[in-house]
Amino acid sequence: MRLKMFWLSVALIGSMATTRAEEKPACPCPIATGKGIVATLNCTMCHSLDGKGGKSAKSLNGIAEGKTDEQLMAAMMDPKKAFGEKTMMPCYKSKITAEQAPAVMAYLKSLKKKECK
């Protein structure tokens, strides 16, 4: 009897998991992954986030607004080319892999500008 219940719940949880995956093809995992990468790389040393963090560069909130993926990639992977030799923005070419870059961009795009009141 107990065993039957066990298998029933396994089947139930299993079916729930697949339903969720089907309902949400664009699952928010890349955003969470990107958030972790941004936190690890300490971008907020210079960029602020939700009003906290560095003041030497613009806020990460809304930083991706109006920018193409190419522009975001250029800023992170080749800042000297994007902003000039004297830029303070570090080059993350060796720190953000090609696999991680889309997640970082997804996260940056998820950060909306704070509305002023």
Ligand code: HEC
């Ligand atoms: C040492 C300070 C510093 C750190 C750390 C830093 N940035 Fe920057 N970032 C800058 C500065 C300064 C600029 C502006 C570039 C310029 O105009 O020279 C910039 C520009 C950018 C831009 C382009 C903004 C625009 O409007 O064109 C993006 C996107 C960006 N940073 C993302 C990041 C991410 C993501 C990280 C972490 C992986 C990061 N930055 C870490 C200083 C920093």
